[in-house]
Structure formats: C-alpha cells, structure tokens
Amino acid sequence: MVNNQDYNSLTAVYFYLGKLYWLKGNRAESLVYLNKVDSMINKVQFTTPEIRSSYKYLITDATENGSLGKRLYYSDQFLLTNSTLNVDFAMLSSKIHEEYDTERLLEEKQLWENKLHNDFYFLIATPVVIFLLFFLVIRLRNRENKFPGKFIKLLKKFRKYYYFLIANKKTSEKKKTHSPEIIEDIKEKLKKFEEDKRFLDKNLTLPMVAKMFGRTHSQLSYVLNEHLNVSFTQYLKVLRIGYITNLLVENKMYLQYKVENLAQECGMSSRQLFSTHFFEINGIRPIEFIKNRMKEIGEN
Incomplete structure (x- = not known):
C-alpha cells in the first residue's frame, strides 16, 4: 500500500x-x-x-x-x-x-x-x-x-529538466526595462553558470553572481523574475536540491553521507536549511528519502 x-x-x-x-x-x-x-x-x-x-x-x-x-x-x-x-x-x-x-x-x-x-x-x-x-x-x-x-x-x-537551461519564454509585455542584448547575455551566462555547476559555490548572493556576469544585480534579478519566474533564492534552491537528489538516485555512495555532508556537497552550510529545502522540493526529509532509496536497491 x-x-x-x-x-x-x-x-x-x-x-x-x-x-x-x-x-x-x-x-x-x-x-x-x-x-x-x-x-x-x-x-x-x-x-x-x-x-x-x-x-x-x-x-x-x-x-x-x-x-x-x-x-x-x-x-x-x-x-x-x-x-x-x-x-x-x-x-x-x-x-x-x-x-x-x-x-x-x-x-x-x-x-x-x-x-x-x-x-x-x-x-x-x-x-x-x-x-x-x-x-x-x-x-x-x-x-x-x-x-x-x-x-x-x-x-x-x-x-533532465531541473536545470532551467533558459527557455524561449516571451518577454513580459508589462515590463521591458532592459535591452534584448542585455537579457540574452544574462541568459547565456546563466546557462554557463549551470553547466559549470557554479551554483555549488557556497555563500552565493545576487550581487556576487551579477558581478561574475559583469552585470548589475537589478539586471540579473529582472531576468530571473521575468524570464524564469523565480527569485534568486528559489533559483539556487532548485538547482542545488536537484543536483543532490540526482546524486542520491544515481550513486549509492552518497546514501552513506550524513545530512550535513550532503548539505556541504550542494553548497549549503546549514544542515537545517538543507533539510527544509529538500523537503520543500521533494516532499520528504533527506533521511527518509535515503532510507526509502536504500530499501529499494536492497542496501541495509
């Protein structure tokens, strides 16, 4: 049942x-x-x-x-x-x-x-x-x-889809505060950011990532909000939890990790924050997820 x-x-x-x-x-x-x-x-x-x-x-x-x-x-x-x-x-x-x-x-x-x-x-x-x-x-x-x-x-x-990999979403008709060139440049840099797994870096902030891209934090925030429909915090959260969830599914070695080690592995310094975000996205606490996965693959 x-x-x-x-x-x-x-x-x-x-x-x-x-x-x-x-x-x-x-x-x-x-x-x-x-x-x-x-x-x-x-x-x-x-x-x-x-x-x-x-x-x-x-x-x-x-x-x-x-x-x-x-x-x-x-x-x-x-x-x-x-x-x-x-x-x-x-x-x-x-x-x-x-x-x-x-x-x-x-x-x-x-x-x-x-x-x-x-x-x-x-x-x-x-x-x-x-x-x-x-x-x-x-x-x-x-x-x-x-x-x-x-x-x-x-x-x-x-x-296959947890990376946002910049969808060709139509620009909002309500807001067009930045030029198409700036928007496309940020999209390309976000794609590279994801491909290089820079989201695993610790203590990332919106201004810090914007500086990596050579853009202002308001420009980066605009693209995330209007083109990906997420905040910067949500963006990082989905990428990080998606990344660690894949590791838990694909590599049983990670099933032996403690929760704090899994948090570190995906760029989070707080065990509690990691557990909360994991639950928000997967609907299950990491410890329970690991138990269920180990049970399925026959690991004790």
Whole structure:
C-alpha cells in the first residue's frame, strides 16, 4: 500500500515537472502535471508554500483561455490550502501575500461566481469535474502498484529538466526595462553558470553572481523574475536540491553521507536549511528519502 510520505514525494515531483515545463514554454505538458498536483492535494491533503503555487499557473491558464469554470475551481482550491499552510507553515505564511492577495482573490471569486450563474461558460465546469473524477479513479485503481520504482523513474525525468537551461519564454509585455542584448547575455551566462555547476559555490548572493556576469544585480534579478519566474533564492534552491537528489538516485555512495555532508556537497552550510529545502522540493526529509532509496536497491 502506498503511504502518505510516498504520495507527498510524488506530489512534489509532479509540481516541479509542471513548473519546469511551464518555464520551457510547453503549456500542454505543464498542465498535465499541475492538474496531477491538484488531484494529489485532494487525495492526501498535502501541500507546501511552493506546491501551493501550482494554482497560480492553473488560474493564469484558465484566465487566459476564458475558462470561468476552471478559474473558479482553482481559486477555490487556492483558498482552501490557506488553512493547511497556516498550520503547517506558520512561519512562512507571510509569503502568501506576496503571491496573491487572498482578500482580493475572494472578491474576484465572488464576481466570477455571479458571472458564472448567468453565463453559458458554466458548461465548462462539467468536463473539468469529469476529468478530475476520472483521474482520481485511475489513481485509486493504481495505488497498489509498486511506488518506489515509479518515483525513481519520475526523478530521472525530473533530472533532465531541473536545470532551467533558459527557455524561449516571451518577454513580459508589462515590463521591458532592459535591452534584448542585455537579457540574452544574462541568459547565456546563466546557462554557463549551470553547466559549470557554479551554483555549488557556497555563500552565493545576487550581487556576487551579477558581478561574475559583469552585470548589475537589478539586471540579473529582472531576468530571473521575468524570464524564469523565480527569485534568486528559489533559483539556487532548485538547482542545488536537484543536483543532490540526482546524486542520491544515481550513486549509492552518497546514501552513506550524513545530512550535513550532503548539505556541504550542494553548497549549503546549514544542515537545517538543507533539510527544509529538500523537503520543500521533494516532499520528504533527506533521511527518509535515503532510507526509502536504500530499501529499494536492497542496501541495509
């Protein structure tokens, strides 16, 4: 029987696959995984501040396509996760306001509900519900399947995309504060930064990396925010945790490392910070991840 810890891990993998497909401009594939996240949240009531942001992408897509039924559904889901996060991530609750103003979203939701009652787009809600029910039935039918091998397969797929490797994403129409030449130069330098694994350097800061690139910190921040849809801190976090997760999957030698050594290996000086970031991205603590991996490969 699949336990909740396994489902939590799978939810995290689905989220990062969905997010990274979105950043690469593959909207259709992204939505497949983001909708899987929604189904998993419904199933096991698990979420983190980052996984919760799945609904930001789903709401954006529904809005752009005029799908009021989906827009309302995802807004409801977004608001429902507040209570879970307020309990499990109380210290991070202030971040919720940065992504969405919940009070504003409630007001918009009321407007959408009113419009939905008088609009033929109400019909759109039906296939959405059918799709979700169908997906949950399939998940329920397959829950007896052996999970670890499936998880590792997903991680290997995740490995191919965890580097951002500069997607050809359209520049935001709202902001064009830097020249195309500067933006492309920074993209190329970010790609080189990733290929050379400079993200493993310790104590990196935004100004420090900007100086490496011969650019200002505001220029680098702009490209990360507007073209990769991440902050500098998130960017480093995903690269570092993705890197160490791959090592744990591919090389059993690293399964013998202590958590503090794994933290050092991926450029983090704090054991606690490493454990927190690992959990945010993989949905499982590093110690539990190692135990599960060793069990799968038959190591004691």
